[in-house]
Amino acid sequence: xxxxxxxxxxxxxxxxxxxxxxxxxxxxxxxxxxxxxxxxxxxxxxxxxxxxxxxxxxxxxxxxxxxxxxxxxxxxxxxxxxxxxxxxxxxxxxxxxxxxxxxxxxxxxxxxxxxxxxxxxxxxxxxxxxxxxxxxxxxxxxxxxxxxxxxxxxxxxxxxxxxxxxxxxxxxxxxxxxxxxxxxxxxxxxxxxxxxxxxxxxxxxxxxxxxxxxxxxxxxxxxxxxxxxxxxxxxxxxxxxxxxxxxxxxxxxxxxxxxxxxxxxxxxxxxxxxxxxxxxxxxxxxxxxxxxxxxxxxxxxxxxxxxxxxxxxxxxxxxxxxxxxxxxxxxxxxxxxxxxxxxxxxxxxxxxxxxxxxxxxxxxxxxxxxxxxxxxxxxxxxxxxxxxxxxxxxxxxxxxxxxxxxxxxxxxxxxxxxxxxxxxxxxxxxxxxxxxxxxxxxxxxxxxxxxxxxxxxxx
Amino acid sequence: xxxxxxxxxxxxxxxxxxxxxxxxxxxxxxxxxxxxxxxxxxxxxxxxxxxxxxxxxxxxxxxxxxxxxxxxxxxxxxxxxxxxxxxxxxxxxxxxxxxxxxxxxxxxxxxxxxxxxxxxxxxxxxxxxxxxxxxxxxxxxxxxxxxxxxxxxxxxxxxxxxxxxxxxxxxxxxxxxxxxxxxxxxxxxxxxxxxxxxxxxxxxxxxxxxxxxxxxxxxxxxxxxxxxxxxxxxxxxxxxxxxxxxxxxxxxxxxxxxxxxxxxxxxxxxxxxxxxxxxxxxxxxxxxxxxxxxxxxxxxxxxxxxxxxxxxxxxxxxxxxxxxxxxxxxxxxxxxxxxxxxxxxxxxxxxxxxxxxxxxxxxxxxxxxxxxxxxxxxxxxxxxxxxxxxxxxxxxxxxxxxxxxxxxxxxxxxxxxxxxxxxxxxxxxxxxxxxxxxxxx
Numbered sequence: 001x002x003x004x005x006x007x008x009x010x011x012x013x014x015x016x017x018x019x020x021x022x023x024x025x026x027x028x029x030x031x032x033x034x035x036x037x038x039x040x041x042x043x044x045x046x047x048x049x050x051x052x053x054x055x056x057x058x059x060x061x062x063x064x065x066x067x068x069x070x071x072x073x074x075x076x077x078x079x080x081x082x083x084x085x086x087x088x089x090x091x092x093x094x095x096x097x098x099x100x101x102x103x104x105x106x107x108x109x110x111x112x113x114x115x116x117x118x119x120x121x122x123x124x125x126x127x128x129x130x131x132x133x134x135x136x137x138x139x140x141x142x143x144x145x146x147x148x149x150x151x152x153x154x155x156x157x158x159x160x161x162x163x164x165x166x167x168x169x170x171x172x173x174x175x176x177x178x179x180x181x182x183x184x185x186x187x188x189x190x191x192x193x194x195x196x197x198x199x200x201x202x203x204x205x206x207x208x209x210x211x212x213x214x215x216x217x218x219x220x221x222x223x224x225x226x227x228x229x230x231x232x233x234x235x236x237x238x239x240x241x242x243x244x245x246x247x248x249x250x251x252x253x254x255x256x257x258x259x260x261x262x263x264x265x266x267x268x269x270x271x272x273x274x275x276x277x278x279x280x281x282x283x284x285x286x287x288x289x290x291x292x293x294x295x296x297x298x299x300x301x302x303x304x305x306x307x308x309x310x311x312x313x314x315x316x317x318x319x320x321x322x323x324x325x326x327x328x329x330x331x332x333x334x335x336x337x338x339x340x341x342x343x344x345x346x347x348x349x350x351x352x353x354x355x356x357x358x359x360x361x362x363x364x365x366x367x368x369x370x371x372x373x374x375x376x377x378x379x380x381x382x383x384x385x386x387x388x389x390x391x392x393x394x395x396x397x398x399x400x401x402x403x404x405x406x407x408x409x410x411x412x413x414x415x416x417x418x419x420x421x422x423x424x425x426x427x428x429x430x431x432x433x434x435x436x437x438x439x440x441x442x443x444x445x446x447x448x449x450x451x452x453x454x455x456x457x458x459x
Numbered sequence: 460x461x462x463x464x465x466x467x468x469x470x471x472x473x474x475x476x477x478x479x480x481x482x483x484x485x486x487x488x489x490x491x492x493x494x495x496x497x498x499x500x501x502x503x504x505x506x507x508x509x510x511x512x513x514x515x516x517x518x519x520x521x522x523x524x525x526x527x528x529x530x531x532x533x534x535x536x537x538x539x540x541x542x543x544x545x546x547x548x549x550x551x552x553x554x555x556x557x558x559x560x561x562x563x564x565x566x567x568x569x570x571x572x573x574x575x576x577x578x579x580x581x582x583x584x585x586x587x588x589x590x591x592x593x594x595x596x597x598x599x600x601x602x603x604x605x606x607x608x609x610x611x612x613x614x615x616x617x618x619x620x621x622x623x624x625x626x627x628x629x630x631x632x633x634x635x636x637x638x639x640x641x642x643x644x645x646x647x648x649x650x651x652x653x654x655x656x657x658x659x660x661x662x663x664x665x666x667x668x669x670x671x672x673x674x675x676x677x678x679x680x681x682x683x684x685x686x687x688x689x690x691x692x693x694x695x696x697x698x699x700x701x702x703x704x705x706x707x708x709x710x711x712x713x714x715x716x717x718x719x720x721x722x723x724x725x726x727x728x729x730x731x732x733x734x735x736x737x738x739x740x741x742x743x744x745x746x747x748x749x750x751x752x753x754x755x756x757x758x759x760x761x762x763x764x765x766x767x768x769x770x771x772x773x774x775x776x777x778x779x780x781x782x783x784x785x786x787x788x789x790x791x792x793x794x795x796x797x798x799x800x801x802x803x804x805x806x807x808x809x810x811x812x813x814x815x816x817x818x819x820x821x822x823x824x825x826x827x828x829x830x831x832x833x834x835x836x837x838x839x840x841x842x843x844x845x846x847x848x849x850x851x852x853x854x855x856x857x858x859x860x861x862x863x864x865x866x867x868x869x870x871x872x873x874x875x876x877x878x879x880x881x882x883x884x885x886x887x888x889x890x891x892x893x894x895x896x897x898x899x900x
Contacts (some may be wrong), residue, residue: 039540042781051753060498064463065523118540252491253589255627372829376842378632381826
């Protein structure tokens with residue numbers, strides 16, 4: 001395949017040409033309640049060509065029929081030449097990369113019968129349903145894939161990557177009279193079959209929590225000291241800050257660039273944030289990004305100060321910075337754009353635990369898990385899965401409808417304590433941007449304390 | 460292709476249906492006011508569903524030359540694990556005439572698309588704003604068929620033109636977005652309306668004012684209405700009804716909403732890109748009244764859920780190349796029957812602001828779709844909202860949140876705007892809702 005792509009690149013008349021071909025084998029099983037929804041095996045394949053000419057814009061073509069490859073290279077070149085730009089597009093220099101990068105399959109999912117996958121998911125689904133007769137519905141899904149990606153460009157890069165992925169998730173829905181609550185568990189790894197065994201207990205726990213939430217009061221809205229658990233802290237840093245650190249947000253926008261000036265203080269000295277596409281075995285992990293740039297650990301906030309951002313080759317060239325290996329595409333149907341990989345809040349002092357964070361809180365909220373989050377640049381809203389009140393330095397009653405809303409800059413600046421208990425959230429789902437969803441990413445964080453944040457609920 | 464796959468399935472399974480779709484897209488995008496990218500995409504795939512031993516299985520592929528026997532084998536393997544379903548494939552029938560293909564859209568050249576985008580960029584350019592414009596044209600061929608003899612084929616065009624403006628002043632970020640989506644090319648008037656819509660909302664947002672507080676009258680624009688109508692869209696799905704999670708289950712025939720409110724799913728609306736003569740399961744298209752004058756009339760079904768609910772499919776089967784068919788709305792219309800129509804050209808608020816002494820006009824909320832949507836309860840910070848005082852917009856509010864319950868709020872609608880319009884596949888006017896909880900942060 002590499003030779004075939006190299007030949008097509010060679011035949012291109014464009015100044016820069018890249019070709020990405022993907023072949024993805026995947027299987028999926030889903031239950032709704034006790035009922036199996038689907039159990040299928042799918043094969044998806046196709047190619048993507050992107051070319052650039054001096055003084056011209058990008059020309060791109062995506063296609064499912066690989067027989068069309070030479071024709072698509074020609075089409076992409078015509079499209080590029082049809083786009084005249086006054087401000088030339090440049091790509092930051094990178095060293096050409098060659099080789100095969102095969103991520104560990106940890107039990108090749110292609111060798112496991114579909115019936116076994118159904119059995120595994122059935123066990124997890126049944127574990128949720130068995131918790132209580134108040135669990136009236138579940139949604140459970142298993143999905144795996146092994147993706148082969150070939151990437152060749154006209155600068156001598158020639159790569160083959162093997163990327164596995166497996167995600168198991170379940171939602172338990174509890175109901176009493178008109179009251180409905182849910183609990184959500186999700187495990188996602190860039191690994192294989194062996195890594196998703198023996199999670200019954202986790203599924204049981206979330207179903208039990210959904211039942212417990214039926215009787216829990218709504219949190220009383222207001223401003224509180226808030227502790228985010230590891231999962232919510234990770235989602236928060238991804239959604240609220242991570243997207244602003246993507247250089248395509250600032251690279252052609254002087255006002256945004258000013259807002260995100262390197263050296264600006266974003267938080268107290270306890271705050272350290274980064275993005276690490278080279279971490280081992282996580283969903284956001286890739287040896288190379290979709291422009292063939294090796295991934296790396298990129299510091300974004302160091303001791304409260306903005307020190308870096310995430311780049312593609314184009315945004316790096318424009319800002320005179322170095323590519324960070326963050327140009328990613330969810331599939332051959334899309335161009336690579338600047339995306340996060342594994343984004344994290346670094347742990348605070350070793351030995352500092354959750355209890356140290358709450359001991360001096362008289363009245364506060366411990367917000368846990370994440371049902372979702374959305375940001376509109378400086379404003380964000382996050383729905384926690386559940387929460388507890390903190391009273392006199394201790395965790396007190398379970399509360400529900402914990403929605404955290406606020407202004408990014410204020411909230412980051414109010415993070416005053418960070419525990420040492422860092423974990424990566426090994427979740428499914430993914431990140432959405434510019435119509436590309438769901439992109440596998442991971443977030444990681446320790447427990448984080450915000451001295452004051454707004455919690456929605458009964459007001 | 461469909462016939463080859465169905466032929467391969469005959470004799471090996473009890474029944475089968477299949478969908479083949481080929482899509483060609485051409486897109487141009489302007490970033491920060493500059494033309495940056497031109498692209499095409501071509502994609503074809505086939506989705507096969509089989510019934511074997513009473514069980515359902517599916518398989519899909521995007522392979523350029525799929526091997527029918529392999530696809531059937533995969534679908535049968537899927538069926539071995541599948542549930543027993545009562546699924547009756549519809550027989551051959553006459554399809555309603557509905558134009559889905561527009562020459563002007565299909566024949567628009569790359570230069571035509573670029574010219575349209577450039578016009579928007581030029582009209583919307585402002586020194587303190589960044590503007591992005593995207594133009595995307597699609598031509599899609601769809602063929603559906605089943606072993607009961609039904610066949611359907613159509614060619615459809617679609618065009619989407621979108622413009623978004625971002626204005627950053629210090630740490631204040633303002634984003635305004637609008638779009639034109641249609642089957643046929645936008646007229647000059649359509650593009651002009653898009654420009655005016657973005658400009659109007661941007662201009663009114665330049666001044667920031669303090670938000671009000673309390674249970675207030677709030678006008679939701681067609682874009683802002685998503686949080687209020689999303690619970691209904693979920694609850695009117697036959698799937699959630701079967702699942703026991705729809706608050707509307709068992710309420711057919713009851714008046715649950717304002718008696719002027721009607722909700723319709725209409726795949727036969729002329730000129731909409733979601734219109735089609737036949738659904739993705741060979742069921743001929745027809746208009747389905749979901750709520751009529753406040754009364755819950757009907758839920759939407761695909762073949763599988765209709766079989767389970769012992770009713771008929773409403774022609775709302777939707778499927779992609781991968782996975783099994785599911786329920787999807789085609790064009791969903793929210794209408795008041797007091798006859799007011801305005802279209803795109805009406806001012807912000809659709810004429811509903813006049814009687815408001817103090818309240819909000821909501822155009823965008825943050826986090827819609829998160830949380831427990833189907834219950835009807837929502838609580839969101841505002842993305843783009845304006846304060847209304849003594850019948851006029853006085854400025855943009857930030858740091859405010861609105862909350863309420865869609866079922867309660869829609870029982871009494873304060874007014875239907877004269878600004879009914881399409882937003883993607885949803886049509887609605889602005890709605891004035893009373894007693895929405897507005898909280899200042």
